[in-house]
Amino acid sequence: MKFYLAKISKVFGHNRNSFNEELDKIFESINSRTYEDILIIKEKQMFSAKSQDITQAQKCGFASGVGISSSDVSLKASSSGDFSETVQSGEEIKEKFSEILLQFFDPKSILTQIKNLLSKIGIKYVFICLDDFSEIDKDAMEIFVDTIIAPLNNWSDGYFRFKIAAYPSRIYFGDIDPSKIDQIKLDYYDLYLSNHVRDIEQEATLNISRLLTSRFNYFLDKDPASFFDLSKNDISDYYKVLFDTTSNVPRNVGWILWYANQSSVSKGSLITLKDLELAAEKYYTDSLEVFFSQNKYMKESFDEKLEKYHLNELLNQIIKMSKKNKTEIPSLNSKVFESEKSRPVTSHFYVKKEMEKLLNTLELNFFITKYNEQKDKDGKLIVFFFLNYGLCKKEDINFGRGTDRKYIVQRRFDYSDAIKECIDAAKKIRCNACGSSYSMDKLNILELYHMLCPECRKGVCEIIHVEVELPTVKQEIQLMEFDLKLLNALRIDEPQFASLLAQDLDCHYQKVTKRAQFLETEHSLLMRKKETLYREYGERTYYYLTDKARNIYFSKFAPQSIEAD
CATH class of the missing domain: 1.10.10.10 (Winged helix-like DNA-binding domain superfamily/Winged helix DNA-binding domain)
Structure with a gap:
């Protein structure tokens, strides 16, 4: 950090020397050893000699004699024990206090000094960008937020501003108030819905056009149309297929065009719609499907492998339902399916709104994409998804949602029951105290009460995976x-x-x-x-x-x- 601040000083002329002097003072204060009374965390454990149950709580106290390491700026901890015993109603209760001693530095003071120094040279804000924040482990994420991000955000009065890229539902806020930060969702449905766009799919397709036009002009000094075969199709047709194959994700657009280039432009021909379709299938088998196919080679816990196994079973169930519809629709007499009988499109489906979170991981890894939600005939919210385009090509599923606007809302595209059955066979919710079990469709209700067991009102309910025999490989090749x-x-x-x-x-x-x-x-x-x-x-x-x-x-x-x- 000192290196980058010193580089900033180069642009400030005669103030450079004084800037460097003040900067040196700040870092000298960090490296000097000081002693202060600090808050000490005490962990209290209650031991019941009769039931052997353990309950944990926390108490806080103060102690002194803790200093800063002069060799580095870091948090270090050690622990010691303190015990007390009480007896209630003939049952022995023991209380154990674990004290956590911290070597620390005062970040608020340091931030204030840096803020004051940068303000003198005209810097109004400091932006800190964190990409792929969701990739780190949950425990590491919580520590990082609690010790670095939250203090910087809460103590600097908006001077230090974070721009954090994270996957939906995979971010920890800690002491940060979510209502006081801007959350911008980049999935095309949420992005355009928040901007009150009526035709979300059309707007997303236009975004593909703008993206390619700007990139092709900048890097190649050419219009995108010069790379596509327009003898039979308009350029808008290519943008539509690119949207279908990529769900409007720029990285996926790049991959599809890279694969299409291998079979067309690199061989002296223009890109066709067929090239894009084959590229989508190739990208799926090369980069997405390996999420499941390589599972046995992953050095992961058994529970992580088991979760992927059940997730794969869920995806297979959705594929099975789509293939079943493809087979049955040609024999139906309904007018809604009349124009689709020769080529039934069955890539799209919907589920009840409360089941949406059960599909989050599949959507996160681009196996499915959410594209709409609306109320059904009973006034209940339903959520619409479509299968990955490349997956559909591989599994011989026709992509689309039908020419009749009523096509996709037919009951046969409601996969709620099939998905619920698959989930219930893979996961259970069980109380860690009384052992009571609940189906996964009760998850939303249990979460409202912080997973407290409604049966015994003491235990906490946990999601457990039904164990199956998984394919294994030797540990040395994992x-x-x-x-x-x-x-x-x-x-x-x-x-x-x-x-x-x-x-x-x-x-x-x-x-x-x-x-x-x-x-x-x-x-x-x-x-x-x-x-x-x-x-x-x-x-x-x-x-x-x-x-x-x-x-x-x-x-x-x-x-x-x-x-x-």
Whole structure:
């Protein structure tokens, strides 16, 4: 941080020396050892000698003699015990107090000094951008918010402002008041609905047009239309298919065009609608489907693997229902289906509003996309989704929602019961005290009461997964999820150097370099070559997959690979 603040000072002329002096004073105060009375966390545990139940609470007290480490700015903790005992009604109750001692620095004071210094040179706000915040573990997220983000946000009076990218429902606010921050949803349905757009799909398609026009003009100095075959189709047809295949996600747009380029522009021909459709299927099988197919190779807990297994079963149930509708619709006499009988479109479906959260993870990983919600005939809210376009191509499901506006609201596209049945077979809600079980459709009600068991009114209800026998592999070939993504990125496009891989994996190139070295030296899954493949990049260290990696992890993509050791 000191390095970047010092760089700022270069633009302020004669004030630079005084700026540097004040900056040095701030960091000298951080490194100096000081002693203050600080708040100490005490954990109280109640032990019942009769029932063996344990109840935890917290008490707070004050202690002194805690200082700052002079070597680094960090939080450190140690603990000690303090005990007391009481007896009530013949039952022995023991209270155990655990004291957590913290070595700390005072961030409020430091922030105030930095704020005052920056204000003197005309800086009105400091923006801190955090990308992919939801990727970190829940425990790490809570610690980071409680110790860094919340203090910065709450103590600086809006001077330090955060811009945080996170997935819906995967962010922890801590002491931050959600009502006092702007939450901008980027999923196209929520984004355009919040702006009172009537035709959400049309607006999202126009956004594809604006996105491609600006990017093509900037990077290629050409109009997008010059890359598409317009002999049979208008450019608007291509934008519509791009919307269908990508759900308006810019990263997905880039991937679809990259795959389409491999079979068209790179071979001297223009992109056709067929190229986009095949690209969608290729992107699905290469990058999305591996979320499930590579599950057995993930170095994860059994519960995490089990959750993915049941999630895959849920997706398969939705696919099964869509295929069933495709088979049955041609034999129906309803006028609503009349124009669709020759080619029934069955990619779209709906569920009851209270079941929406059960599909969040599938939507998060682009297997399905929410596109609308409305009231049914009974006045109850229903939510509409569609299956991934590439998945539909792979499973031979016709994509679309019918020419008749009443088509998609027919009862056969209500998958609520089928999804509920699948979820109930995979998950249960159970009280950790009395053992009472509840179906998953009671989750919303239980959450209103903080998961308190309605039967015993003492225990807390927890979601448990029904255990099944999962396919297993040897522990020595199990890898972290990031490592598998790195290997898969090379399988899709090989060779690549660290910076290019970092763009694909949305991380810093140093992380790629570190993990690539591990995969090479510890597992012999990668090999490096220093070479000049492209003039514009010069000499670089390129990474290649080994035959061992292809055979173990990607045998279905490369069946000709030899057996791994």
